[in-house]
Amino acid sequence: MNTQQMAEKFTELCRAGQFETAGKQFWADDVVSLEPMTGEWARTQGRKDVEAKGKWWAENNQVHSIKVEGPFLHGDQFALRFEMEMTPKGKSRTRATEIGLYEVKNGRIVEERFLSGA
């Protein structure tokens, strides 16, 4: 499976809202996940901790709808654009856009990096 095929499978799962399954299937064991923020979740390494971050996020944000565009390809990197209607715990409903940039090695995601829109 080349990067394009892998990216397409990963995107399909995200589009179906199955982020956890997508991660379990395609993250490398030592995957690095980078968020555009400071603090505890800025850099997370390792499948177990990245899964914990996903769980924390899902518990603290109610997602009403999600739109996934992509994959955009360049060599062993691909990008997805996410558009979400969500309500963070204790806050009001908002619309968020984000780019996810993924680096692939041997059919696995070794790094994911999120860039946040306005």
Add this chain to the structure above:
Amino acid sequence: MNTQQMAEKFTELCRAGQFETAGKQFWADDVVSLEPMTGEWARTQGRKDVEAKGKWWAENNQVHSIKVEGPFLHGDQFALRFEMEMTPKGKSRTRATEIGLYEVKNGRIVEERFLSGA
């Protein structure tokens, strides 16, 4: 000027269709430009050659409309999403989507990398 401010100025110029001005103003002298293809223009280094690539592209593609979304930010990187209606020389009119990923150092773009959509 921090990366966010720089990214916003660059984006404004792109949104106005002033790609050449945006490049002249913000490319580092040894900027590297990476395209999702093989061949002559896959990797271009240096302001002069990157400008030549832009000139070549403009001469070989008629752009009917362009939509720029962003900037999406993460540290010293930012991304833009481009959506273009265009006619490549000798081909038929098409719609193209692309992500541009930019790396900034000292207020200048040191690398730009394009990821192509379907």
